[in-house]
Amino acid sequence: MMRWFAYALAPLVVLVIAATIASMLGYGLLWIAGDILPLAKVISKITLILLLLSIFPLKKYLQFSWADFGFAPKAIFYKQFGQGLALGVLTLLPVLLLLYWLDIHVWDDTRQWTAAKIAEKVGLGLFFAVLIALGEEILFRGLLLSGLRRKMPIVVAVTISSIYYAALHFLKSKSQIDYANLTPSSGLTLMAEAFTNWLNPAIFSALLALVVVGVFLAILRTRVPQSLGLCIGCHAGWVWQIKVSRDLFNVNLQADSLFLVNTYYDGVLGPLVSIWLVALIVYCLWSKLQSNACYGD
Known part of the structure; x- marks a missing residue:
């Protein structure tokens, strides 16, 4: 049990180290480049870059191949990606339609929309969704989940990796420090505030929804040995729809069913997404048990 605890904390140590380095690099970058971006945003981007770069030394340290990450051969990977993208659209679209039907999401009629403008939003949304999902x-269903599975039972590995996945989305600081007031310690102050944000009760329903999202993707990843393409496609499909929805619709803060979404985060994730995905997970697990029972007969 103590070993599991140590393995569970190891990603947090990596995250703290990356955030600390990013805090120092962020101040140095702005000192050289000038007032180009808020320090908090610079630190956030550098932290993400450092986490992605850490994949390569950790891959070597863990003696992983890309197949261990879940990558299938190229042709299969592309097929999985397409299947995952379709799955992502099919699983989130009912939620978005219900949010529209309940008047939680309302069409943004303050902007002039043309077919070309909508097509641009859809295309750019897909491009950035694929980058984010990749x-x-x-990082999470490739390196982290695969690494934890070697050291602990699969249920524990899925849970821990999903918690880290969800928590990273809320590692944010909203404080703004004027460029003239920046000091070498400003980044560390913002970093401490970002980690403290995990205790913010306003994020709870969105955090829980993202944990469920992580579990759903982890189940996809573990049911087939080399299925990372399926996870990337599904993840991209979700992010794509959320980005397009946020461009075209506004959240109606007066809606009677507003409690179904978390307005602090993105106005989509929240209790409705959690309930819907839990239902899908239960159905998938029940179907697998039924199939195994039939096969056993």
Whole structure:
């Protein structure tokens, strides 16, 4: 049990180290480049870059191959990606339609929309969704989940990796420090605030939803040995729809069913997504048990 605890804390240590380095590099970058971006945003981006770069030395240290991460041969990977993208659309679209039907999401009629403008939003949304999904899936369902599975039972590994996946989305500081007031310790102050944000009760329903999202993706990853392409596609499908929805719709803060979403985060994730994905997970597990029972007969 103590070993499990140590392995569970190891990713947190890596995250703290990356954030600390990013805090120092962020101040140095702004000192050289000038007032180009808020320090908090610079630190956030550098931390993410450092986490992605850590994949390569950790891959070598753990003696992983890309197949251990879950990558299938190229042709199979692309097929999995397409299947995952379709799965992502099919599993989130009912939620978005329900949010629209309940008047939680309302069409943004304050902007002039044309077919070309909507097509641009859809295309750019897909591009950035794929980039986000690729990085996060390699990191969480590739490196982290695969590494933890070697050291602990699969249920524990899935849970821990999903918690880290969810928590990283809320490692944010909203404080703004004027460029003229920046000091070498400013980044560390913002970093401490970002970690403290995990205790913010306003994030709870979105955090829980993201944990469930992580579990759903981890189940996809563990049911087939080399299925990271499926996870990337599904993740991209979700992010794509959320990005397009946020561009085209506004959250109606007066809606009677507003409690179904978390307005602190993105206005999509929240109790409704948690309930829907838990239902899908239970159905998938029940179907697998039924299949095994039939096969056993």
